[in-house]
Amino acid sequence: MFAYVVRRIAAAIPTLAVIVTIAFFMMRVAPGGPFDLDRALTPEIEARIKAAYRLDQPLHRQYLAYVGDVLSGDFGPSFKSRDFTVAELMAAGFPASLRIGAAAIVLAILVGMGLGTLAALRQNTSVDYATMGLAMTGITIPNFVMAPLLTLVFGVYLALLPVAGWNEGAIRNLVLPVIVLALPQIAYIARLTRGSMVEVLGANYIRTARAKGMPERIVVVRHALKAAALPVVSYLGPATAGILTGSVVVETIFDLPGMGRYFVQGALNRDYTLVMATVIVYAALIIVLNLIVDLLYGVLDPKVRHP
Amino acid sequence: MFRTALMAGALALAAAFSPTLAPAQSTLRVANMGEPESLDPHFVSGTWENRIIGDLFLGLTTEAADGSVIPGSAERWAISEDGRVYTFKIRSHKWSDGQPVTAADFEFALRRILAPETTAKYASLLYPIKNAEKFKKNETKELGVKTVGADVLEVTLENPTPYFLAQLTHYTAFPVPKHAVEKHGKDWVKPGNFVSNGAYVMTEWQPSSHVKTVKNPNFYDAANVKIEAVIWYPGEDRAAATKRFRAGEIEVATDFASDQIELLKKEIPKETRISPYLGIYYFAFNTAKKPFDDVRVRQALSMAIDREAITDKVLKTGEIAAYSFVPPGTDNYGEPAYVAFKGQGYDANKKKAIELLTAAGYGPGKPLKITIAYNTSENHKKICIALAAMWKELGVESELFNTEVKVHYNNLNEGAFDVGRAGWIADYNDPQNFLFLMQTSSGKLNYAKYSSPGFDKLMDEANRTVDLKKRAAIMREAEAISMRDLPNIPIYYYVSKNLVSPKVKGWIDNTKDIHRTRWLSLG
Numbered sequence: 001m002f003a004y005v006v007r008r009i010a011a012a013i014p015t016l017a018v019i020v021t022i023a024f025f026m027m028r029v030a031p032g033g034p035f036d037l038d039r040a041l042t043p044e045i046e047a048r049i050k051a052a053y054r055l056d057q058p059l060h061r062q063y064l065a066y067v068g069d070v071l072s073g074d075f076g077p078s079f080k081s082r083d084f085t086v087a088e089l090m091a092a093g094f095p096a097s098l099r100i101g102a103a104a105i106v107l108a109i110l111v112g113m114g115l116g117t118l119a120a121l122r123q124n125t126s127v128d129y130a131t132m133g134l135a136m137t138g139i140t141i142p143n144f145v146m147a148p149l150l151t152l153v154f155g156v157y158l159a160l161l162p163v164a165g166w167n168e169g170a171i172r173n174l175v176l177p178v179i180v181l182a183l184p185q186i187a188y189i190a191r192l193t194r195g196s197m198v199e200v201l202g203a204n205y206i207r208t209a210r211a212k213g214m215p216e217r218i219v220v221v222r223h224a225l226k227a228a229a230l231p232v233v234s235y236l237g238p239a240t241a242g243i244l245t246g247s248v249v250v251e252t253i254f255d256l257p258g259m260g261r262y263f264v265q266g267a268l269n270r271d272y273t274l275v276m277a278t279v280i281v282y283a284a285l286i287i288v289l290n291l292i293v294d295l296l297y298g299v300l301d302p303k304v305r306h307p
Numbered sequence: 308m309f310r311t312a313l314m315a316g317a318l319a320l321a322a323a324f325s326p327t328l329a330p331a332q333s334t335l336r337v338a339n340m341g342e343p344e345s346l347d348p349h350f351v352s353g354t355w356e357n358r359i360i361g362d363l364f365l366g367l368t369t370e371a372a373d374g375s376v377i378p379g380s381a382e383r384w385a386i387s388e389d390g391r392v393y394t395f396k397i398r399s400h401k402w403s404d405g406q407p408v409t410a411a412d413f414e415f416a417l418r419r420i421l422a423p424e425t426t427a428k429y430a431s432l433l434y435p436i437k438n439a440e441k442f443k444k445n446e447t448k449e450l451g452v453k454t455v456g457a458d459v460l461e462v463t464l465e466n467p468t469p470y471f472l473a474q475l476t477h478y479t480a481f482p483v484p485k486h487a488v489e490k491h492g493k494d495w496v497k498p499g500n501f502v503s504n505g506a507y508v509m510t511e512w513q514p515s516s517h518v519k520t521v522k523n524p525n526f527y528d529a530a531n532v533k534i535e536a537v538i539w540y541p542g543e544d545r546a547a548a549t550k551r552f553r554a555g556e557i558e559v560a561t562d563f564a565s566d567q568i569e570l571l572k573k574e575i576p577k578e579t580r581i582s583p584y585l586g587i588y589y590f591a592f593n594t595a596k597k598p599f600d601d602v603r604v605r606q607a608l609s610m611a612i613d614r615e616a617i618t619d620k621v622l623k624t625g626e627i628a629a630y631s632f633v634p635p636g637t638d639n640y641g642e643p644a645y646v647a648f649k650g651q652g653y654d655a656n657k658k659k660a661i662e663l664l665t666a667a668g669y670g671p672g673k674p675l676k677i678t679i680a681y682n683t684s685e686n687h688k689k690i691c692i693a694l695a696a697m698w699k700e701l702g703v704e705s706e707l708f709n710t711e712v713k714v715h716y717n718n719l720n721e722g723a724f725d726v727g728r729a730g731w732i733a734d735y736n737d738p739q740n741f742l743f744l745m746q747t748s749s750g751k752l753n754y755a756k757y758s759s760p761g762f763d764k765l766m767d768e769a770n771r772t773v774d775l776k777k778r779a780a781i782m783r784e785a786e787a788i789s790m791r792d793l794p795n796i797p798i799y800y801y802v803s804k805n806l807v808s809p810k811v812k813g814w815i816d817n818t819k820d821i822h823r824t825r826w827l828s829l830g
Contacts, residue, residue: 032713035428038730039352040720040751042431044444049426082345083496084514092514148546155554163551165540166516255542255551257516265342265543270713 001298005291012287016280020070023279024063027272034079034270053079066276076273080266086277089262094281097251097258099169101243103178108185108239113232115186116193117225123198131190138187143246147180147253164255177254181246185239189232196228203227226300233297237290244282333535333829335811336557338542342515346496348481349420349427354732354820357478358561359518359539362824363503364481365526367395367413367460368472372826374817376473376736380408380482380504381460390467390773391437397458400527402484403501403508410460415485417452417462432479432734435471437463467773469639470737477734506532506825515541526825533828552578552806558829560806565624565686571806578806581625582816585634585733586801587741588626590679590694590726591719591754594794598667598675599725602792607663608677608726609796610648610656611701612694618799621689629797632745633786636818638736640779644786646793660701671702680708681728682715690798691728719754729754732801736819738782742766745789757794 035041035049050056054065069076075086084092119131154176155163167173200206201224209219247260259278266274341355348360361370369379378384382398400408417436420427423445434440437451451463464471474480487495487502494500501509506526511519518539522532540557542548548560549567553575563571563579571579592599592608599605614628631643648656669675679694681687688709695705710718719727733740743749746766747758765785772778789795803820813827 030714032711032715032717034713036713036717036720037352037428038712038716039429040716041428042750044423045426045428045430048423049428052426080344081342081514082347082350082493083343083512089514096516148550151547151550156550159554163554163556164542164547165551165556166513253544253547255516255540255544255547257513261515268711268713 001295005295008291008294012284012291015287016283019283020067020276020280021063023276024066024272025059027267027270027275028059028062030270032270034272036270053077066273070276070280075277078271078274080269080271080274086273089274090259090277090281093257093259093262096166096169096256097244097247097260100174100177100181100250100256100258101240101247103174104181104185104243104246105236105239107178107182108189108243109232109236111182112186112189113193113225113229115190116195117197117220117228119190119194120197120201120228121220128194132194135187135190138183141183143180143184144249144253146183147176147250150176150180151253164253166256173254177250177256181243181250184246185242188235188239192231192235193228196231197224200224200227230297230301233293233300236296237286237293240289241286244285333533335534335537335559335824335827335829337537337539338548338551338557338560339539340542340545340548340562342541342543343518346501346509346512346518348478348483349416349425349430351478352428355541355561357821359509359520360478360481361476361505361821362507362520362537363505363509364478364483365400365505366475366477366481367397368475370476370819370821370823372813372823373815374736374819374821376476379476380413384472390469391464393462393464393471394455395460395462397460398527399458400504401525402487402504403523403525404484404487405525406484406486406502407457408482408504409457410454411457412482412485413460414452414454415488416481416483418450419483419488420479421450427479429479432474432477435464435466435468435474437465439465466770468770469773469775469778470735470739473638473735473737506823507537517541520824528825532825534824537824549806552808555808558808558811563804563806565622565804568624575806577809580805580807580814580816581802582805582820583627583634583636583818584801584803584820585637585736585818586731587629587632587634588728588730588798588801589629589632589795590798591724591729591795592726592793593722593724593754593756594758595722595756596725598669601667603663603667604669604675605793605796606791607660607667607701608698608703609646609793610663611660611697612796612798613653613697614798616697617690617693621693622686622799624804625802626799627802629799631786632789632795632797633738633741634800634818637733637738637741639775640738640782642783643738644783644790646790646797657700664701664703669702675701675703676706677703678706678708678725679728680710680715680718680724680726682712683709687728720751722756724754727754729795730801733819738779738786739766739769742782742786742789745794755794757789757792759788759792762788762792 054062078086078089115131119128122128151163154161161175162173165173206219206224209223247258248263251258251261252264262274263278339355339358341353343356343359345351346360348364365379367379367381368376371377380397381395384393384395386393397410402408419425420430421433421439421442423443430443438447438449441447442450453461455461482504484502487500491500498511506523507520508523509520521536526532545562545564549563551557552560592605594600618626618628630645630649633640633643635643679691681691691707698705718724731744744752745757747763762785765781769778769781772781807814810829811827812830814822
C-alpha cells in the first residue's frame with residue numbers, strides 16, 4: 001500500500017510538469033497582455049513595467065526563470081495585484097474555496113445517496129419518479145442560472161439569506177453557494193446510487209440476509225449501501241473536479257474570496273503568475289483526490305487491493 | 308411636582324445616553340465594481356480604486372460634495388503672473404499616526420511617482436510639471452518641485468496649465484507618508500503599517516472579499532465626518548450587486564446593468580440615479596489604413612449614424628447623443644465644436660453620406676467592406692449591430708469582430724483594426740483631457756493614428772495660453788478641425804449609474820461621479 005502511494009506520487013510529478021508547461025505557453029500565446037489597458041502606457045513607462053516583470057526577456061528564459069522560482073517555493077508577484085504576492089493571494093483564497101467545496105461534497109454525498117436509496121427502495125413509485133425527475137432538473141440547470149434564481153427568491157423576495165458576500169465565512173452566507181455547488185452533484189450521485197442500489201437489492205446475498213430475518217434497516221444500510229456506494233466513490237474524483245470548476249462561477253456570483261474567482265479574473269487580466277498558481281494548485285488537488293479515491297476503493301472493495 | 312421632576316430627570320438621563328446610542332448604524336457598505344490593484348495611490352489606474360483612495364488621502368486640492376475643486380491639504384496658494392509657478396501653503400494637519408504632514412511629503416511623493424524605476428502606470432498624467440517627462444526618462448535629475456519651508460511647496464510647470472488645480476485632485480498627485488514608506492518599503496500599504504492623511508484610514512483588506520476603512524481621528528476636519536466606517540466590496544457582477552442592494556445588504560452600488568433599467572425604474576425609482584458623466588463613447592477609424600485614410604469615407608460613415616436611435620432605443624439609460632468629442636458642460640470651455648451635420652436630419656445626412664461614398668469610389672458595384680471591432684459586452688454588441696444596420700443603408704458591408712478586453716485594446720494599440728469601439732472618462736475636468744487623445748504626440752492613446760499638423764499646432768498653442776477665454780477659443784478651433792476630419796466618431800456622452808439608498812444623505816450627482824464619504828451621512 002505504501003509503495004503504491006509512493007509510486008502514484010512519483011507518477012504525478014511528470015504529470016504536473018506537463019500541465020505547468022502547457023499552461024504557461026498557452027497563456028502566453030493568447031493575444032493581449034497584462035498591460036494592454038484601455039489607457040495605453042507611454043513607451044518609457046511600459047518598458048520599465050515590462051522589465052520589472054521579466055516580460056522583456058525571450059519566452060523560454062521567462063519559462064525557465066518561472067519554473068526555477070516555483071521550485072524554490074516562490075510563486076512570484078501578481079501582475080495585477082501589487083499589494084499581495086501570488087502566494088499571499090492563494091493563502092487567502094484557498095481556505096475559502098476549501099470550505100465551500102468540502103461542504104458541497106459532504107452535502108452532495110449525504111443528500112445524493114439518501115435520495116438515491118429512497119428512490120431504489122420505492123422503485124417505480126411516485127417517490128422514485130419525483131426524486132429522479134428532480135435529479136434530472138438539477139443536472140440540466142446550470143449553476144449560473146440556479147445561483148441568481150436562488151438569490152432572487154431567498155435573498156430579495158423572502159429576505160431569509162444574504163444575497164452575496166463572505167462575512168468571515170458565516171454559515172448564513174455559505175448556505176446558498178454551497179447548495180448551488182452541490183445541486184448538480186446531488187443529482188448525479190442520486191442517480192448513481194439508485195442504479196447500483198436497484199442492482200444490489202436484487203443480489204443473492206441480500207435475499208439471503210432478508211431470508212435470515214434481518215431487519216430491513218440493517219439489510220439496506222449495512223449490506224446494500226456499502227456495495228452500492230462503490231460507483232459513487234469512483235465518481236468522487238469527477239465530482240471534485242465539477243465542484244472546483246463550479247466554484248469559479250459561484251464565487252464570482254456570490255462575491256466570495258476564493259481561488260476560483262482568481263482563476264477567472266486572472267485569466268481575463270492576463271495575470272500570468274496568478275493563473276499559473278491556480279492551475280498548479282487545482283492540478284495537485286485533483287491528483288491527490290484521485291489517489292484518495294483509489295485508496296478508498298481498495299478499502300471498500302475486496303476485489304481491488306493495492307499491493 | 309414630583310412627577311415633573313421625575314420626567315425632567317428621565318429626559319436628562321435620556322439626553323446623556325443618547326450620544327452613545329446614535330452612531331450605532333454608521334457603516335456605509337458599497338459595491339465598488341472592482342478589486343483594487345493596490346491602495347498605494349501611485350500604482351492604481353481605476354475608478355474603483357479612486358473611490359477608496361480618495362477617501363484615504365487628501366491631495367493639495369480635493370473635491371467638494373458636488374465634485375467641484377476646493378482646497379484640500381493646501382489651505383491656499385498663489386499663482387505666478389505667467390501661470391507657471393504655483394506656491395502652496397500646506398494646512399497644519401497630521402497623518403493618521405500623528406506625524407505632521409509637510410511639504411516634504413508632497414515633494415517625496417511627486418519624486419517617487421516620477422522616478423524612472425517606479426512602475427507607476429499613470430505617472431504621465433503629471434508631465435505638465437517642469438522636467439517631469441525628462442525625469443521619468445532618466446534624462447535629468449531636476450524636477451520642478453521644491454520644498455520652500457516646512458509648510459510651503461513650490462511647483463513649476465512646463466506651460467501655464469489652467470487645469471492644474473483640478474488635476475491635483477487626482478490620486479497621482481496625492482501625498483504619501485515619507486516616514487512610513489521609508490520604514491516599511493512596499494509593505495507600507497498593509498493593514499497595520501498603513502498611514503494616510505484623509506478622512507479615512509484603511510484597517511482591513513481581505514483580498515476579493517472587502518476593504519474596510521474607518522474614520523481617521525487625526526483628519527483635520529474629523530469633526531464633520533459623520534460615517535464611522537466604510538466597507539468596500541469588490542462586487543464585479545453587476546446583476547448580483549443590484550440584488551444585494553435590493554436586499555438591503557449594501558447602501559451604494561456604483562453601477563448597474565443597463566438592461567435592468569426598466570425594472571429598476573419601476574421598483575426603486577428614487578434609488579436609481581442616472582446623471583451626465585464626463586466621458587465620451589466613440590469609435591476610432593484606423594486612419595493609417597485604406598480606405599479610412601479618406602476623409603470622405605469617415606464623414607459618410609459618421610453621418611449615417613442615427614445616434615438618437617442608439618441612445619433612446621438601444622441603451623435607454625439616459626445617455627445623450629454625441630455630436631462633439633468634448634462633452635458639453637466641461638469646465639474652461641463653453642459650447643463644444645459640433646460636427647457640421649448636427650441637426651441636419653437623418654434622411655438628409657444619409658443622402659449626403661451616399662454622395663460622399665460615391666465620390667470616394669464606393670457604390671453598388673463596389674461596396675465598402677469594413678470590420679467593426681468591439682470588446683465583450685452586451686451593450687457594445689448591440690451598438691455595433693445598430694451601426695452595421697445603419698451603414699448597410701449606404702450599401703456598406705460590415706462584419707462584427709468581438710474579442711475580450713485585453714485583446715481588443717492590444718489591437719487598437721497596434722493598429723490592427725478598421726473601426727474600433729473605444730471610450731474615455733475624463734481624469735480632470737478640462738477639454739484638453741479629451742482633445743489630447745487626437746494629438747500626434749499621444750502615441751498609442753491616439754488609436755486612430757490621427758495626425759493633423761493644424762490640430763497639433765492649435766493644441767500646443769492652447770497649452771501656452773494663460774487667458775482662459777482665448778485658450779477655450781483655440782481649443783474649440785482645434786476640436787472643429789477634428790470634427791471635420793473625424794478620426795474618431797462620437798456616439799454618446801456617458802452617464803453615471805448609481806444605486807443609492809435613501810438612508811444615504813448628502814449624495815450629490817455630479818459630472819465627475821465623485822462622492823467622497825466625508826460629505827455623506829447615514830440617516
